[in-house]
């Protein structure tokens with residue numbers, strides 16, 4: 001699970017650090033365009049229309065998170081989406097839905113995957129979910145929670161891996177995100193986090209293989 005970001009500055013400098021080598025290729029002109037695109041989004045009438053209950057991932061069930069646990073945005077036009085962050089709830093599917101619906105929780109993910117592979121969508125992908133505890137990462141990523149506990153490998157069922165892999169493959173295909181460990185990361189790998197999920201029992205090799213297999217099949 002995530003905790004509310006501690007207000008890291010929304011600056012190009014910080015973004016440059018996170019992007020690493022990519023920035024050298026992009027150059028300052030691209031970064032300036034990036035900032036301009038965000039300025040455009042702030043003009044009235046630039047927001048996309050949204051419909052209650054509309055889904056980004058076919059087959060998911062819509063159940064909305066509390067409004068306080070995410071921020072309205074217009075991704076990928078205002079922020080590029082280039083990361084998927086994998087979480088483990090440290091609790092049940094029902095617990096995740098309950099806390100994400102609690103406005104006092106201050107955090108929620110876009111998706112929650114149940115042990116039987118069922119997927120709930122709680123926040124639209126165009127919006128910024130507070131799941132990674134890092135503002136830059138929240139703005140550039142989709143967060144996926146998984147039912148279970150990090151110290152219980154039996155919680156990570158074949159059905160859950162498969163359902164989650166189909167979801168991640170779908171996200172990667174829609175935004176052109178490479179299926180690799182640089183772009184599909186654990187919450188533990190987010191800069192500045194004190195969270196350990198998905199933990200040592202999450203089988204990354206298996207997961208990436210399943211995502212690649214799902215990527216080959218039409219959604």
Ligand SMILES: [Zn+2]
Nearest residue numbers: 001002087187
């Ligand atoms: Zn987490």
